[in-house]
Amino acid sequence: MSAAIELDNVCCDFGTFRAVDNANVAIKPGEFFSFLGPSGCGKTTILRMISGFIEPTGGVIRIGGQDVKGKRPNQRPTALIFQNLALFPLMPIWENISFGLEVRGVDKAARRAKAEELLRLVDLPGAADKMVSQLSGGQKQRVAIARALAVEPSVMLLDEPLSALDLKLRQHMRAELRAIQKRTGVTFIYITHDQGEALAMSDRVGVMSQGRIQQIADPREIYNNPVNGFVASFVGENNIFDGTAGPVADGFAGFDTPEGRFRARIAPEAVGKAVKLYVRPEHTVLTTAPGAENSVPVTVTEVSFEGAFISVLTETATGKSVVAEIRNDGSATVPNIGAQLHAGFAAERAALLPDANVRG
């Protein structure tokens, strides 16, 4: 009962503004797929095109192999969970959940039974006769999921449904959503601007910027091998150095910066383009003696304790700030402010990446 979704050169224009530009994705049946990007990047537009509220101005959308052009939302096998949930406040919970069955002409007893069953699935038994206003944020969340599942969709579309919840509940609901998806086997398409959510829950993530899909890969690949500067800096933190790349050898290239000469990985696609050097704070180490390569003298300007790790803000002689993270496992000594150290990183851990892929 889960369906594959294919987006084939899908575009969407609002007047002269191109909200989605040539989106190509093939989402597998039963996959948990996330679109990740800042607000206004076109991810919600993609979701609304799949659910049928917006018609694409170009390209083809296929659900389960079928072109859905011209089909209204009530004719598509998708169920959308809205950002504000859009529960019906005038109906009790069980009628909310069985609304999709009611419009299909299912009789009352069967609807009630289905609602009770779904309430057990989302771990909210006994709430059938309550009103929406009597539930907490997390409970409303579960009702919205149950309501969408009631129509047995082959695809569930979720538009930042966790954004209204507080942090602890959000983390709990992440695991819950993932579990419900595994139990039902329905294809989930999840929209979020929260990289933590996308990385933790998804089988694959599509990172978007300015209407374009920048990279589609599994969460680890997205974090460890971003294809460009936008993906690298939107997903996780980075120390970024400007400079010019030297000749390439064995996938590595020299990189001349005002802070000195570095060496880092470079992908074949990036060769010849304007690139910057990206290295993550957790891969940046602070040492008292200079390293053999990729080392720059720095002065510690600020130390901030984050709990699991300690973030050390330093500055090079040229005034460039470099952040290093030390794990709070007692193995490393925390430097004092003003300490003269050397910041360094392994060449394998640093990447030379071009800027974001935008319309040219």
Place this chain on the structure above:
Amino acid sequence: MRRYGMGLTLTICLLVAFWLLMLVIVPNITLFEQSFRPYLPVTEIGGPKDVYSFDNFLKVFNGDTQVTLLGFTFNIPVHVLTFSLTIFYSILVTILCFCLAYPLAYYMAKIVNPKTLPTLLLLLFIPLWVSEVLRAFAWWIILALKGPLNSLFLFLGVIDKPVRWIVDYNGVIIGLVYTYVLFMLFPIYNAIQSLDTNQIEAAEDLGAPWWKIHLKIVMPHAKPGIASGSVMVFMLSAGSLLVPSILGSTTSQWFTQTIDQWFKDALDWNTASAYALLLLILCTVFVSLAMWVFKVKLSDIAK
């Protein structure tokens, strides 16, 4: 008080008090008191015959007339008949207003481009700049036997000879719907506007056809608006004197016209007061009953 100062606050309070007391409470109490007293020559007012009684109210049951309805012929007091027809046609006007106003209100609240909304509102308001009397007469001209409506229909070939539009209650219904439709439109518009569009989309996404979305989502949400619009249109229609007087035919009689005749033709202000009070009370009872049937609370309407 702190914002407007002592003088202005006092002036406003006094004006409101004057308005309430002299223009609402005193006339109604006078009407109430008069309705229980007999109509007497001036010299006998305050005399032994001037006692309180229900005689004026019971006059509605005087004088039977024969009515045939759905194949049944029966006798009914003529003023009771007038009252029943007034209520019946006021309900009809209310329903017609709802049928016109609901789609337009939905269109204005959810479909129309917000940029063109002010123009639309202006178009709806412009007729209100003209006095009600003139508007009623305008309809009288439009609907006349040799009026523009018949000319247009003859020209288009819809009809082959002029139709007499103002027969029976037709003219009154058209006039009342035209005059009071905006009182239905705006409460419904306000109610629908406050509905989260996502709920309409969610219902559609769950497979609901358009009419089910209206029946299950939009109308229940707009119920307070529909209720307050209906109450206003019904009360104003049942209490309208101008439109039935101008657009009425020889066979139409509105209850307010009967009251008017007691006042001005019979010069019996006491019976007129009793009839006016009857109309007020029975309409209020009827509206309360309708609200109870449709499970609408007074606090919903006040919104």
